[in-house]
Amino acid sequence: MKKMIFILVAVTIAACGTSNRINDLSNNTSTTSKKNRAKLPSSNATQIAIDVQYLSSDELMGRDTGSEGIEMAAKYLKERFESIGIQPYGDSYMQPFKNDKASGNNVVAVLNGSDKELMKETIVIGAHYDHIGIIQAVAGDSIANGANDNATGTASVMAIAEMFKKLDFNRRKVVFALFSAEEKGLVGSRELAKQMKASGENVVAMINLEMTGTPMVGKDYITYLTGYDTSNMGEIFNKENENRVVTAKLEAAAQMNLFVRSDNYAFYEVFKVPSQTLSTFDFTNFDEYHKVGDEISGVNAQHMSEVVDAVFPGIFFMVNEEGLKMNPVTNE
Numbered sequence: 001m002k003k004m005i006f007i008l009v010a011v012t013i014a015a016c017g018t019s020n021r022i023n024d025l026s027n028n029t030s031t032t033s034k035k036n037r038a039k040l041p042s043s044n045a046t047q048i049a050i051d052v053q054y055l056s057s058d059e060l061m062g063r064d065t066g067s068e069g070i071e072m073a074a075k076y077l078k079e080r081f082e083s084i085g086i087q088p089y090g091d092s093y094m095q096p097f098k099n100d101k102a103s104g105n106n107v108v109a110v111l112n113g114s115d116k117e118l119m120k121e122t123i124v125i126g127a128h129y130d131h132i133g134i135i136q137a138v139a140g141d142s143i144a145n146g147a148n149d150n151a152t153g154t155a156s157v158m159a160i161a162e163m164f165k166k167l168d169f170n171r172r173k174v175v176f177a178l179f180s181a182e183e184k185g186l187v188g189s190r191e192l193a194k195q196m197k198a199s200g201e202n203v204v205a206m207i208n209l210e211m212t213g214t215p216m217v218g219k220d221y222i223t224y225l226t227g228y229d230t231s232n233m234g235e236i237f238n239k240e241n242e243n244r245v246v247t248a249k250l251e252a253a254a255q256m257n258l259f260v261r262s263d264n265y266a267f268y269e270v271f272k273v274p275s276q277t278l279s280t281f282d283f284t285n286f287d288e289y290h291k292v293g294d295e296i297s298g299v300n301a302q303h304m305s306e307v308v309d310a311v312f313p314g315i316f317f318m319v320n321e322e323g324l325k326m327n328p329v330t331n332e
Ligand SMILES: [Zn+2]
Pocket: 128, 149, 150, 182, 210, 211
């Protein structure tokens, strides 16, 4: 493993995300008006970089499910939720699961909804934090650090959690779910989705983040959305952000049916609601997928921060809009 000195200078510039609060929103039924959208907070690129740095450090040995390294990652994520001030989901941030394929802990936190009706509906924002551990050595390096896959999505969920906490405004319940054992076949997310279903949770949409560490090249949109045609989620993201095209259908992703290949699909299976993944890995802009070279030096925290800021208005809408209408999911 080559030694890396991660320089925070580039991202420090972007650390100007202020802690704007929307204290006046709770008395305002028009929650998603342009006036209020303008007050949405920005993400903190430095914190995103710090989270990716720790999660992808050699110390965690590639975060393989069942390893000591992934338990260190889980402890770190639990402490991050605690420092942000978001409550555990259920009795504990650690939501254990065990089946014949894998055992581990999902790390899950919740912000209860403020509206007496909408609080009965739940939006799940998720990402997997596990990776593939130790693999065949290349030039003496055998640690698959999993910086882009998927410390990036994990750090992005944490950033979104921090933004909602600062806002102190979510009419629906928001569950922030960091999954283990994705790499074993969506095991952690399936177990959590089933546990949530069994406990009567009314999930109305699931938004998943995967591999947002490198910008796409030559596209006029900043992310793509898997299962694009399965719902109007993409339209919501684009309508709610007036500054840029947030997301689109990527043909290559559709051909590979990425819709079924990440944790969003577990929630689709269990709840049959819009459940989709945002990503910027387009198969041409990152060569280290599942290789020992997936290290922090290959991901761009400034880009990740821009992704979070770009998608936040759409998530805010789904979390707060009174008459949220999401098209029925069609079978792909
Ligand atoms: Zn992944």
